[in-house]
Amino acid sequence: MDLAAFSKPFETSLKWLEEAKSSEVNDPTAMALATVNRRGAPSLRMVLLKGCDEQGFVFYTNFESRKGEELQANANAALLFHWKSLRRQIRVEGAVEVVSNDEADAYFASRPRASQIGAWASAQSRPMAGRFEFEAEIAKYTAKFGVSDVPRPPHWSGFRLKPNYFEFWRDRKFRLHERKTYQLSDNGAGWHTQEIYP
Numbered sequence: 785m786d787l788a789a790f791s792k793p794f795e796t797s798l799k800w801l802e803e804a805k806s807s808e809v810n811d812p813t814a815m816a817l818a819t820v821n822r823r824g825a826p827s828l829r830m831v832l833l834k835g836c837d838e839q840g841f842v843f844y845t846n847f848e849s850r851k852g853e854e855l856q857a858n859a860n861a862a863l864l865f866h867w868k869s870l871r872r873q874i875r876v877e878g879a880v881e882v883v884s885n886d887e888a889d890a891y892f893a894s895r896p897r898a899s900q901i902g903a904w905a906s907a908q909s910r911p912m913a914g915r916f917e918f919e920a921e922i923a924k925y926t927a928k929f930g931v932s933d934v935p936r937p938p939h940w941s942g943f944r945l946k947p948n949y950f951e952f953w954r955d956r957k958f959r960l961h962e963r964k965t966y967q968l969s970d971n972g973a974g975w976h977t978q979e980i981y982p
C-alpha cells in the first residue's frame with residue numbers, strides 16, 4: 785500500500801496499524817466502538833477493523849444488535865485503538881454510513897463457513913434461553929444451507945465510519961505524553977492539525 789497517497793491522519797493510522805500487526809499478541813485491528821442511544825447514553829464494545837482507507841474505517845456486525853440499532857438511529861460514533869505493545873492510542877470520531885451491498889457481500893463471502901452460519905444463527909444482543917438454543921439454531925441453518933453457498937443475512941452488513949476528528953497519542957516518560965489532533969475543516973477540504981497538552 786502506498787501510504788504517501790493518503791492524507792496525514794489516514795497515513796499515520798495505517799502506519800500504526802501495520803506496526804501493531806508485528807507487535808501485538810493478538811487482534812491488532814481490534815477497536816472499541818462507542819455509540820449512543822436515543823436518550824444520549826453512550827455504550828462501548830470491541831469490533832474488528834475490516835477496511836481502512838481515505839473513505840473511512842469499516843467494521844461488520846448484526847444490524848439488529850444493540851450497536852446496529854443505535855447506529856441506525858444516530859450515526860455519530862467514535863472508535864478507539866489501544867496497542868499495549870506500542871503504548872499508543874488513536875481516537876477517531878465521525879458519522880457512519882452503511883457499506884454497499886456489493887462490499888458487504890464480498891466480505892461475507894470471504895468469511896469461514898462456520899462464521900457465516902453463525903451470522904444467521906445469532907440473534908445478537910437479544911436474550912437467549914441457553915447455549916442449547918443457539919446450538920439448535922446453528923444446526924438448523926447448517927442443514928438449511930447444506931452444501932450450497934451461505935448467502936449474507938439481510939440483517940448483517942458493515943458500517944463505514946467517516947472521520948472528522950483524529951487524535952494520535954504516544955507514550956512518553958513520566959506521563960509527559962504526546963498528543964496530536966486532526967480536525968476536518970468545515971468544507972471537508974483539509975485537516976487542521978493541533979498539538980494538545982497530555
Ligand SMILES: Cc1cc2nc3c(=O)[nH]c(=O)nc-3n(C[C@H](O)[C@H](O)[C@H](O)COP(=O)(O)O)c2cc1C
Pocket residue numbers: 811814827828829830831832833843844845846849850851852908909
Ligand atoms: C476483540 C473483539 C473483537 C470483536 N469483533 C466484533 C466484530 O467485528 N463485530 C461484532 O459484531 N462483534 C464483535 N465483537 C463482539 C462485540 O464486542 C459485542 O459483544 C457484540 O457485537 C454485541 O455488541 P452490542 O450488543 O453492543 O451490539 C468483538 C469482541 C471482541 C472482544
